Amino acid sequence: MAKRDAIFPADRHALYDVHQYSAAIRHGDLLFVSGQVGSREDGSPEPVFEDQVRRAFANLRAVLAAADASFDDVIDVTSFHTDPQTQFDTVLAVRAEEIGEPPYPAWTAVGVTWLAGFDFELKVIARLPPKAAGSSPAA
Template sequence: MTKREAVFPANRHALYEAHGYSAAIRSGDLLFVSGQVGSREDGSPEPVFEDQVRRAFANLHAVLAAAGCTFADVVDVTSFHTDPENQMATVLAVKADEIGGPPYPNWTAVGVNWLAGFDFEIKVIARIPPAGTDDGR
């Protein structure tokens, strides 16, 4: 049985302790990243939607980096939106800035009615590259 290992970024935000969850779990060569929201270090949300989305991606990048990954290692994305019809143009613009070009990971977007005070959340699964490999990133 593969042992699971918790992964946290260097500057953990307060939500991990407040709600009792890990930023990510490493299991074998897979990294399962918990939903990242646009929270400041104290756990409060960014008030402007685009800034909240950008901060969610920044939080995601920090978690990936803590496991030795980049967005190039991401194979599966799920995002949650409180008002998809009005938010998707902003999310897609930020996504284009953040994830680079093809090949793109698969992506599922889900409309929800509550995200604990946030309006956007993103979670991913990534394959952790072997140590010491040069995968062209």
Template sequence: MTAATTRDAVFPAGRQALYDINGYSAAIRSGDLLFVSGQVGSREDGSPEPDFAAQVQLAFDNLTAVLAAAGAGLDDIVDVTTFHTDPEKQFDTVMAAKARAFPSAPYPNWTAVGVNWLAGFDFEIKVIARIPQTA
């Protein structure tokens, strides 16, 4: 790979080992864009948080940590994809977390997908963000 095509991996503090175990990066920086892998509501040891509302909030917290590691935040997100194991039952809980994360317009675009398996989790969020230019 040339320098122009080398992947610039980003990891939040203290969680790189969890990504190494599964063979992927938390995020990849490409120019001024950050492509964040799906974040789930995992505890420090990587296990799923059993309470659904807490799992969703923890997924957003984990997402925030990945963004911060790249010098970005929730306001820098331009594209969101979420995955739900039971969208109809989970809708209100997810919308409440979404409202906390994105309290005012303009909102990022959002695609929600119903799935039947998330490796023991019930919610996952992946995003593309713009990395702010530093002065």
């Protein structure tokens, strides 16, 4: 079995070490990105919900960039929401700014009761561009 090819952004936040997980795993031309939350560098959540959503997208962009990818390469998104009914308009507004033009990735939104102190999380799968699929891992 192939060894995990872990990907981390250059300025990784503390949650990766505290909770012992990789930001993403590259396998061939696929990138499996762990849930990205609106955490500051020290691992604490942004207190304002919209800022937390924006920071989650920024953290996602940083992980994708570490794999030489962008949101254009994302094929599947799962978002987790602690209070979807009150949060969804904010998420949709930020999402519209972040994901660009159609065709959009597949997207599933899930209401949850707990996100370790956060209110929003993004988990994605991306197909890497040919150059990125064969490059060496970022640590």
